[in-house]
Amino acid sequence: MSRERSLESEGNQCFVCGPGNPIGLNVRFSLVDDVCQAEFTPGEQHMGYHNVTHGGIIFSLLDDVMANWLWLQGIKCFTAKADIRYRGELPIGTPVRLEGRCVKRKGRLAQMQGKVIRQDTDAVVAEATGSFMIPPD
Numbered sequence: 001m002s003r004e005r006s007l008e009s010e011g012n013q014c015f016v017c018g019p020g021n022p023i024g025l026n027v028r029f030s031l032v033d034d035v036c037q038a039e040f041t042p043g044e045q046h047m048g049y050h051n052v053t054h055g056g057i058i059f060s061l062l063d064d065v066m067a068n069w070l071w072l073q074g075i076k077c078f079t080a081k082a083d084i085r086y087r088g089e090l091p092i093g094t095p096v097r098l099e100g101r102c103v104k105r106k107g108r109l110a111q112m113q114g115k116v117i118r119q120d121t122d123a124v125v126a127e128a129t130g131s132f133m134i135p136p137d
Contacts, residue, residue: 016064027061027098029068036069036100039119042092053090055126058116062128065100066112075134077110082130088123095119108134 012020017027025046029038040061048054063079070077090096096116104111110132116125 014064016060017068025057025060027064029065029072029098031069031072034101036065036072036098038065038068038098039095040098041095042090044092047092051092053092053094055086058086058090058126059084059128061096061098061116062100062114062126063130065098066114066128066130067100067132069100069102069112070110070132070134075110077132077134080109080131080133082128084126084128086126088125090116090118090125096125103129108136110134 012018015021015024017029018024019026025040027038027040029036031037042053042057046053046057059082062084063082067077067079096118098114098116100112100114102110103113112130112132114128114130116127117123118125
């Protein structure tokens with residue numbers, strides 16, 4: 001079974017990346033040179049206050065880009081802890097790229113880093129660090 005099929009069957013209803021979630025964000029992640037990557041453009045339905053993307057949507061993107069670094073390698077995980085730093089607002093309709101990296105892995109714990117970066121200016125909108133627990137087999 002391919003990794004994409006595995007994600008589709010096991011994460012089918014994920015709000016961020018699940019292809020079976022009709023109200024989800026429909027983000028498609030890929031692993032390129034040891035970096036989990038994706039693109040996303042927030043729409044009006046993702047708004048917090050006037051024409052600005054809700055911070056919870058931004059955090060959801062960061063959580064998933066970090067977790068998918070592991071998922072795309074066939075490693076199931078769940079978020080144990082995450083910290084986010086918002087660096088600027090994200091206007092609705094502004095395309096971003098998502099990047100996730102593994103900083104350190106020890107036993108069943110993976111320490112990850114994620115970024116949301118505006119495509120038009122390369123400015124970091126938000127960044128996060130997270131600890132992801134890998135359940136025992």
